[in-house]
Amino acid sequence: MNTHDAQVPAIAYGGPKVDPTNPSPESVKIAESLILLEFIADLFPSANLFTNHPVERAQIRFFIDTFSNKFVSAWHAFLLGNAEDGGKTVLEG
Numbered sequence: 001m002n003t004h005d006a007q008v009p010a011i012a013y014g015g016p017k018v019d020p021t022n023p024s025p026e027s028v029k030i031a032e033s034l035i036l037l038e039f040i041a042d043l044f045p046s047a048n049l050f051t052n053h054p055v056e057r058a059q060i061r062f063f064i065d066t067f068s069n070k071f072v073s074a075w076h077a078f079l080l081g082n083a084e085d086g087g088k089t090v091l092e093g
Contacts (some may be wrong), residue, residue: 009033034064 008031012020015027023029030039041049050057 009036011036013039034061034068 010029010031012023012027012029015024018024030036037049041047045052050060
């Protein structure tokens with residue numbers, strides 16, 4: 001199931017068993033890669049998808065947030081030719 005567009009990963013959790021392409025209104029819709037990873041890690045802690053150490057988890061979240069908000073948006077602008085600085089943001093960090 002996809003709540004936004006074909007580019008955003010999403011799942012429907014709970015509710016009655018139905019065709020996955022048509023999730024039940026009784027299910028909870030969850031989207032975004034990091035949120036899904038944390039959700040699945042919470043459902044299956046023995047899979048060790050994330051560390052159990054709170055400081056390490058915070059450091060992981062900080063790294064992902066920094067990368068997502070600074071690098072990815074600048075990279076997309078550069079690829080689309082919209083970078084005001086000609087791509088220096090991507091190249092110089």
